[in-house]
Amino acid sequence: SNFTTTTNNNNTQRNKQRRRIFWGAMIADDSWHTIATQAMETYGIFHAVAFVESNRTQMANARKLRFGEGSANKRILTEGGMFGVDTSVTVDYYINEDTTKLVGLEREHAQRSLILHRWKLAGMTKDDIGYLSDVDELFTRDFLRAMQLCDVPQFTSDGKEGKDGHNNCVAPKVYGLVAIFEGSPMCVSSEEIYHPALMIGECIEGIGDGALHPKPSRYESVSTNWRTDNYTFKTYYEALHDPQNLPLPKHLPSNAYFPLWNAADFRRCSGGYFYGDDTLPLYVGWHVHNFFDDDLGVMRKKYLTYGHPISDALTRPLSDMNREVNLMVRCSKNDGTYELERGSVTKLYKSMEERRKGPIALRKGGLDFLREANFGVDITGGAVPLAFRMEEYVVARHGELVASVEKDERERLQAIANIRHYHPPLP
Numbered sequence: 001s002n003f004t005t006t007t008n009n010n011n012t013q014r015n016k017q018r019r020r021i022f023w024g025a026m027i028a029d030d031s032w033h034t035i036a037t038q039a040m041e042t043y044g045i046f047h048a049v050a051f052v053e054s055n056r057t058q059m060a061n062a063r064k065l066r067f068g069e070g071s072a073n074k075r076i077l078t079e080g081g082m083f084g085v086d087t088s089v090t091v092d093y094y095i096n097e098d099t100t101k102l103v104g105l106e107r108e109h110a111q112r113s114l115i116l117h118r119w120k121l122a123g124m125t126k127d128d129i130g131y132l133s134d135v136d137e138l139f140t141r142d143f144l145r146a147m148q149l150c151d152v153p154q155f156t157s158d159g160k161e162g163k164d165g166h167n168n169c170v171a172p173k174v175y176g177l178v179a180i181f182e183g184s185p186m187c188v189s190s191e192e193i194y195h196p197a198l199m200i201g202e203c204i205e206g207i208g209d210g211a212l213h214p215k216p217s218r219y220e221s222v223s224t225n226w227r228t229d230n231y232t233f234k235t236y237y238e239a240l241h242d243p244q245n246l247p248l249p250k251h252l253p254s255n256a257y258f259p260l261w262n263a264a265d266f267r268r269c270s271g272g273y274f275y276g277d278d279t280l281p282l283y284v285g286w287h288v289h290n291f292f293d294d295d296l297g298v299m300r301k302k303y304l305t306y307g308h309p310i311s312d313a314l315t316r317p318l319s320d321m322n323r324e325v326n327l328m329v330r331c332s333k334n335d336g337t338y339e340l341e342r343g344s345v346t347k348l349y350k351s352m353e354e355r356r357k358g359p360i361a362l363r364k365g366g367l368d369f370l371r372e373a374n375f376g377v378d379i380t381g382g383a384v385p386l387a388f389r390m391e392e393y394v395v396a397r398h399g400e401l402v403a404s405v406e407k408d409e410r411e412r413l414q415a416i417a418n419i420r421h422y423h424p425p426l427p
Contacts (some may be wrong), residue, residue, distance in 0.1 A: 019148045020047040020200075021157065022113030022124050023131040026108070027067060027091070029049040029298050030135040033291040036082070037387040038138050043309065044084035045144050047128070050093045050118035051077070057305040058108050060099040067091045089113045092118055104307070106225060109264035113224040116206050116263050126202035126209070129155065132266045133196030137178065138283040141386065143275070147174065147198060154273050155200045169203035169213060170271065171233050176284035177276025179370060182324055183290045183390040184398040187331035188363040188370060190340040191323070193277060194289050195265060205260040214240065217261040226264035233271030283370070283383045290328060294400055296408045299325075316414070318408055327360045330396075332405040339364040367394065 021047045053067050068407040075254075078089040094111040096102055102110060112132075119130060129147060131139075147155070153165030154174050162341065166172035175197040180189035201207040216231035216239070218416070230239035239255040247253055261269070275284050292299045298316070303321060304313035310321065319329045340361040364370045370383045388394055 001186070003194055007354065020128045021045060021052070021131050021144065021148060021391075022048045022122060022123075022128055023133070024050040024112075024119065025050070025133050025137075026111055026115075026133055026136045027053050028057070029066065029292075030303065031292050031337060033299075034136045034288050035077070036387055037288050037291070038135060039082040040387045041138050041141050041385055042083065042144065044087070045141070045148075046087050046131075048122040048124075049083050049087060049089040050096055050115045050122070051089070051247075052111055052114045052118075053091060054094040054096075054107075054111050056096070056099070056107070058104060058307050059309050061109060061303050061305040062102045063305075065093065067210050068093075073180070088122060089244055090118055090122075093119065105264075106222065108219070108307070109262075110224040112263040112267065116204060119204075121205050124201050124204075124207050126200070126207060128201045128207075129385070130199045130201060130204050130207070132194065132199075132263065132265070136288045136291070137193075137196040137285065138288070139176070139196065139198075140283075140383070143176070143284040143415065157202055158201070161404040166200065166203060167252075168257045169208070169260060170237070171251060171273075172199050172203040172261065173266070173270075173272025174198040174275070175272055176274060177278055178287050179281075179283045179289075179383065180287040180289055181388075182331065183292075183328035184401040185385075185394045185400045186366045187401075188366045189327055190361040190363050192281075192283075193272070195267075195287070196285065197272070199261060199272075203261055204266070205262040208260045210260060213257045213260045214255070224262065224264060224267055226262075227259065231259055232269055237283070248318065272361060286385055287362045289324060291397075292404070293409070294404045315412065317412065318405065323360045327362060328401070329405055331362055332402045335365070336362070355379070 013304075023042070039075070043153070051067070053065055055063060055065055057063055065071075067077055068233055074091055078091060081087075083089055092114050094114055096107070096110065115132065124130070131144075131209060146152075147255055152174070154172060157166040159168050178193045178195065180191055180193060181187060216227040219225040228239075231234050231237060236247070236250060236259060237254050237255070240255045242253065245254075254425070258267075276282050290299055297314075300313050300321075303310045305326075309315065313321065319326050338359045338361040340363055367384055367388060
């Protein structure tokens with residue numbers, strides 16, 4: 001593969017035994033567009049796939065299970081072989097009716113913690129790789145193969161020649177530069193994200209040796225929450241500093257071992273190695289965002305009931321929903337007002353403040369830009385998901401987005417007209 005070849009050319013040796021990868025994600029109303037894009041890219045790579053669905057949203061709103069026991073959706077997902085004939089696929093359910101205290105990120109991470117439990121039941125060992133993401137976040141197939149086959153420093157802890165790439169779990173995450181698609185393969189954002197992430201099993205809570213690693217304090221003293229700042233890489237693990245022998249400023253303590261990482265740490269805490277380059281750019285994955293089917297009502301409900309909820313999400317104009325949906329709508333209308341041709345997105349804005357608040361720029365050229373982007377050379381297929389290399393699908397999906405935006409706008413205008421023309425009966 002291209003990434004493996006390039007990695008090996010940079011003096012990275014090949015691992016003698018292919019590492020197993022255990023993938024996990026929370027699942028809810030993700031469209032089959034998104035699920036199939038993930039499955040096509042990773043077919044045959046994962047040893048096990050662990051999904052977790054909840055009967056409540058992140059903001060504790062009740063929802064009907066979509067992949068419940070006996071449902072056709074669950075059978076397609078777990079028995080259809082879409083992730084590979086030898087890949088085990090499971091769906092677990094997070095049911096917790098505490099809707100007062102367990103809301104927002106705490107509920108999200110409590111649900112996500114079941115993934116690590118399922119990995120352990122599936123036989124994960126300290127030498128395997130954990131891969132945590134949302135369903136719409138994915139690494140490239142080449143990147144995952146390289147992580148399996150190459151002598152990746154972050155996965156090395158064999159004691160030979162003093163090698164310990166993750167320094168006993170001080171900073172064991174592997175993540176990278178991820179390009180974003182908004183609603184269609186033709187709508188490439190100029191923004192980027194840094195999810196998903198990989199981690200060696202040796203550093204994952206429940207898989208690594210808990211007797212060797214100190215236990216960190218956690219937010220609100222809840223075991224599924226994230227560790228407190230004094231147990232993080234950004235504070236140089238100040239909680240572990242010896243008061244009688246303090247390290248130099250901005251230096252790590254001399255402790256031999258650092259805390260294991262739970263699902264919340266895995267998702268939100270810094271500390272690891274970053275692959276990618278936003279000046280070339282070099283991407284190692286994609287965020288296939290808001291690829292909903294022809295009814296954008298599902299997307300509207302998402303913005304009403306999940307993280308950072310929008311109170312009028314069911315009625316607000318799509319273009320005013322948020323910056324990401326605004327970009328999607330502009331792209332559906334072929335509006336090139338804000339476009340970035342090449343280079344870093346910072347060139348488009350006068351300040352970071354303007355970048356945070358202003359419209360997100362579209363990457364001029366869309367898929368063609370990505371095909372030419374990685375490594376600064378022409379690669380067969382380029383930095384494009386396998387699903388998006390099928391021109392018929394790209395055209396059909398973009399057409400579906402255009403139609404769904406037009407339909408949503410018509411329905412909203414009709415709803416406003418109905419309200420204006422409604423006359424309540426006289427008493």
